[in-house]
Amino acid sequence: MQFRRSPWRNRVMTIENRAADTANTAYRVRFTTDGVNFNNSSVADPIPVGRQILAAAGIRDVENYSLFAILLNGEFEDVRLDETFDLRGKGTEAFAYFETDRSFNFTIEQRQMSWGKNLISGKALRTLAGIDERYTIYLEVRGGHDRPIADTDLVDLSGKGIERFITVICETTEGLAALPSTDRQFLENNGLAYEIVGDGEASGVVIKNFPLPPGKFDHDTVDIMIQLPCGYPDASVDMFYTMPWIKLKASGRYANCADVSHQFAGQNWQRWSRHADWRAGIDGIRTMVARAELAFAKAA
Structure with missing residues (x-):
């Protein structure tokens, strides 16, 4: 099993510097065994080995335990x-330790x-990943509906493959369901302004002022609306929609298969x-933006 290695691990101190640090400072550490409750302690050595850290937690038979550092980005090492x-x-510094020689990997955000341990609670997931109460945690179910995980629920991590969790905000200020975290990150990382819109029980995301190929259409930018079906992101998204309506500048007509109206919001x-196949657990808003870019580029 491969784990990340910290670039600080191989840093060497002289005996004199290490002794000086030890004499002047007690280094604070926190320990958890359930991911929810943490106990405070301290270690005198600035660069202790794993058995010293476990000893600070009050563990004597350290050979029977595994130890993980909880890094600042939330990952485990x-x-x-x-x-x-x-x-x-x-x-x-925060650490988790377990009386076992086996570990179970999972991803969240x-x-x-x-x-x-093979079981982890929703509360532990929320605490370890720093997910606040505005968000619901979902266990990804490939080819099915993602399963919401309450704080009191237990998830078995011992199944085949790595379990993956996503988070979705419970409600926006308008009361509409928000995008999964992977979609939000894609839009924000690419500087795409967007808003969630609703029409009855249906919802969609509108990407604002999306740039069109220069000189090809009678407008320079459009808003792109992607309607989200019930069960998204596992349920497939098919078409996309634009506002204002655009025509090809060269011919003065609408592009092929882009001349039908759709009332929404x-x-x-x-x-x-x-149209294209939809891959549950893989495709999302990124896919639809790529489809729109390709459609605009090939429009005739």
Whole structure:
């Protein structure tokens, strides 16, 4: 099993500097065995080995335990018994330890974590990943409906493959369901302004002022609306829609398969009929933006 290695691990201190640090500072650490409750302790050595860290937690038979550092980005890193770990960063270092030699990997918000038990609670997931109460945690179910995980629920991590979790905000200020975290990250990382719109029980995302190929259409930008079906992101998204309606500048007509109207959220959208297979657990808003870009580029 492969784990990330900290670049601080191999940093060497002189005996004199290490002794000086030990004499002047007690390094604060926190420990958890359930991912929810943490106990405070301290370690005198600035670069202790794993067995010293476990000893600070009150563990004597350290050979029967596994130890993980909880990094600032939320990921887990294994710390072997005779491996050093630098405690000289700012703040308190956090660790999880388990009476086992096996670990179970999972991802949440695209961050890889490890857990020393086959069962993990929703509360532990929320605490370890720093997910606040506005968001609901879902277990990804390939080819089916994602399963919401309450704080009191237990998830078995011992199945085949790595379990993946996503989060969705419970409600926006308008009371509409928001996008999964992977979609939000894609839009925000690419500087795409968007809003969630609703029409009865249906919802969609509108990407604002999306740039069109220069000189090809009678407008430079459009709003792209992607209607989200019940069960998204596992349920397939098919077509996309634009506002205002656009025509090809060279011919003065609408592009092929882009001349039908679609009423949604009080507006009359131009429908672009473009079809492709949908891969549950893989495709999302990123896919639809790529389809729109390709459709605009090939429009004739």
